[in-house]
Amino acid sequence: METTERNHIIYAIGEGVVSPLGFTASTVYEAVRNGERAGRAHEGTFGLPEPFFASLLDEARLKNAFSALWDYGCDGYTKLEMAAILAANQAIEEANIAPDRDNVIFILSTTKGNVELLEDNPYEPERLYLWHTAQMVADFFDNPNTPIVVSNACISGCAAQIEAFRQLRHAGYRYAVVVGADMLSKFIISGFQSFKALSPELCKPFDGSRRGLNLGEGAAALVYTIDDPGTELPAGTLVAEGEAICNDANHISGPSRTGEGLLRAIQKATKGYDTSRTAFINAHGTATPYNDDMESIAIHRAGLQDIPTNSLKGYFGHTLGAAGILEVILSAHALRNGIVLASAGTEEPGTAADIHICLETKPVQGDGFLKLISGFGGSNAVLRFSITK
Amino acid sequence: MGKHNFDIESYCRITNDKVVVNNELLMQKGESGDWLADIYHHIGMQYPKFFKMDHLCKVGTLAAELVLKDKTFDRETVKADWAVILMNSASSLDDDRQYQETIRDRENYYPSPSIFVYTLANIVTGEIAIRHKIGGESSFYVFEHFDGARMDELVARAFDDNPELNTLLCGWVDYDTDGCDVLLCSFIRKESKESSENIAEYLNQLYKNQ
Incomplete structure (x- = not known):
């Protein structure tokens, strides 16, 4: 096994987004910048007896976009597979790499894949398996390597990027295509409803009167590459600088009351780093009472309570396996423009510990940001990035 | 082969008919219908x-x-x-299928939070982390088949990347319509040195030897 020295630099060279707010990363960024929110009330959707708020992708639009890419049309592809392929394709085109080469590895982040097929599966039985979904994506691009699936609940998108860094450092690949995607269904919505985790209105991350989360559909992709230390990078490049995953060892569905795992992950990802360089923290901010309290405690304990902090869930909901990738892409866009995005939906911050929640989009100082994410299974991940000047 | 920075401290293989721990047959499936409860009581x-x-x-x-x-x-x-870093093929599909039964009919609709909470593959890493108070990384990967080389790679780079890591539980933990298929190992850090051992092949043997 070839091990590349840790001081090599890993950076993004392509991005892709498929979201109810738009079908490219820039259009979604513009929509978010303009304060658009994709969450809507849905009644009777997916045959659910109770109404819910969510951000759903328009299937006709998705099929149109996919047909434009693929001469043979959408037959034989699920909504999830189409969205994942479209996002990956954007990222690959921007990166200008040949995805059929053996120096490219595909990594899929998903929590539930094609789980809606349990209700009715017109395809082969393997379509329910996450490895098969990843293979469909890799096959679309004629990639010769066995793709990797990271399924780490809500932290999957960040964990998949960490897996990409490891593949680039250790496995000899030159490029890693990281794709995150999850679609909503009766299965997922009913489960979150049974947990009483869904907000009966548009979500209000970190707000004192927050009542739960909104779910959202989406796919997002990043292409990462690795280079020798000291390589000159174009201004505005997203560079991966630190990462950590830590478990709370506390509860499978409830976050730690003391933010223990997240605090450890923050400390590990920022070890030896001058945190005054941090322009902002993009938190998980699901808008459930427990998650946001836990994050506020961990941020405060880490001494980062004065750093501007936002949640992007108010724009497009919790996009599950796509969240960690989509939110990194949008945070990178914001920092390139020298701003932190407002936490849409937050009116009066109110969390267990006082932290600096951004109510408005505003200019920031610093060249780095932290991405925080936590999820079921007690897992927490932190990524630290910088944007080159 | 090559440099190794870890040792296998212990392993456990659980299939539908037996449990093997460190080359010893611990138990074989009896007449009872609940194999996993039998193991629980036996140990x-x-x-x-x-x-x-x-x-x-x-x-x-x-x-x-x-x-x-x-x-x-x-x-x-x-x-x-x-x-704790685990892999399997079926993610949480066994529990997903059970949960699906609770929402299939509108007349018989009773989505259960206690079943839904297990519809994520990585919950097993969380359960193990809670039981043994594991506060480092917990990760879950999905591949079609067990592959000793893949596992060797995951373990080697985990010790390489993370100087703090001393004990790693890593393995294949699968449960599907045809029952269970598990090879879990405990790995500990050692000083990195040249070794002629082929760990990938050894793991493949442990997996095949049922």
Whole structure:
């Protein structure tokens, strides 16, 4: 096994987004910048007896976009597979790499894949398996390597990027295509409803009167590459600088009351780093009472309570396996423009510990940001990035 | 072959008909219908939470108990120098299928939070982390088949990347319509040195030898 020295630099060279707010990363960024929110009330959707708020992708639009890419049309592809392929394709085109080469590895982040097929599966039985979904994506691009699936609940998108860094450092690949995607269904919505985790209105991350989360559909992709230390990078490049995953060892569905795992992950990802360089923290901010309290405690304990902090869930909901990738892409866009995005939906911050929640989009100082994410299974991940000047 | 920075401390193989721990046959399936409960009782485990778990978490929890049964360690404090990294083929599909039954009909609709909570593959890493107070990384990967080379790579780079890591539980924990298929190992850090051992091949042998 070839091990590349840790001081090599890993950076993004392509991005892709498929979201109810738009079908490219820039259009979604513009929509978010303009304060658009994709969450809507849905009644009777997916045959659910109770109404819910969510951000759903328009299937006709998705099929149109996919047909434009693929001469043979959408037959034989699920909504999830189409969205994942479209996002990956954007990222690959921007990166200008040949995805059929053996120096490219595909990594899929998903929590539930094609789980809606349990209700009715017109395809082969393997379509329910996450490895098969990843293979469909890799096959679309004629990639010769066995793709990797990271399924780490809500932290999957960040964990998949960490897996990409490891593949680039250790496995000899030159490029890693990281794709995150999850679609909503009766299965997922009913489960979150049974947990009483869904907000009966548009979500209000970190707000004192927050009542739960909104779910959202989406796919997002990043292409990462690795280079020798000291390589000159174009201004505005997203560079991966630190990462950590830590478990709370506390509860499978409830976050730690003391933010223990997240605090450890923050400390590990920022070890030896001058945190005054941090322009902002993009938190998980699901808008459930427990998650946001836990994050506020961990941020405060880490001494980062004065750093501007936002949640992007108010724009497009919790996009599950796509969240960690989509939110990194949008945070990178914001920092390139020298701003932190407002936490849409937050009116009066109110969390267990006082932290600096951004109510408005505003200019920031610093060249780095932290991405925080936590999820079921007690897992927490932190990524630290910088944007080159 | 090449440089190694870890040793296999212990392993456990659980299939539908037997349990093997460190080359010893611990038990074979008897007449009873509940194989995982039989293992639980046979090893004298005292952990009532076990009975709330889905099959995947049950079999993963049993395997972790077995690989750690003779290890001396601090069972009371959360250990940041321990990690748990698992893989399988079916993610949480066994529990997904059960949950689906609770929402199939509008007339018979009773979505259960206690079943839904297990519809994520990585919950088993969480259960093991809670039981043994593992505060380092917890990760879950999905591949079509077990592959000793893949596991060797995951373990080697985990020790390489993370100087704090001392004990790693890593392995294959699968539960599907055809039952359970588990190979879990406990790995510990050692000084990196040249070795002629082929760990990938050794892991493949442990997996094949049922």
